[in-house]
Amino acid sequence: MQTLLRGGRVINPAEGFDGAADVLVTDGKISAVGPGLDTPPDATVIDVTGLIIGPGFVDLHSHVHSIAGHRLQAMDGVTTALDLEAGLMPIERAYAEAAAAGRPLHFGFSASWGGARAQCLPASPPTPG
Structure with a gap:
């Protein structure tokens, strides 16, 4: 064809x-x-x-994490949506969930430094003393 x-x-x-x-x-x-x-x-x-x-466009600053949102991006010619600003944590789970959801676009995430820091710090500040 x-x-x-x-x-x-x-x-x-x-x-x-x-x-x-x-x-x-x-x-x-x-x-x-x-x-x-x-x-x-x-x-x-x-x-x-x-x-x-165009063969497709890459959105480097995407915050779209839903199938419906990806479908709207695809209608604008986006073929790859990357969340490179805030990122997601834990990154392994973000990739697994995105793949399981069956997203219609290629996707990628950066690791969230804020999320990583929050996982390493105690829930409340230590008490002076």
Whole structure:
């Protein structure tokens, strides 16, 4: 199965390209990128003029931890949501719970320094004396 995305804005910083181009997707993978690609026989052609074509965007400052929130992010083109500001603790449990929930996006967390510190300190300050 092939889909040709015709005339969208392709941004590829690795190659210094930012302009109108076509993207050919074959069996769910990008197989060609360039302006004026030939239309393969039986390909579905979608006019995406005026839209940005991207393989996905990374949200480095995400605080979304729900399936519904990830679905909304996916509708904005986000494919990876990373909680790198506050983080979560314990980190192992955060990853296990996220995986078990079946999140629709790639995800990642930093370890929470505040949470780690709270786990190491006593619940109340020591009494002077």
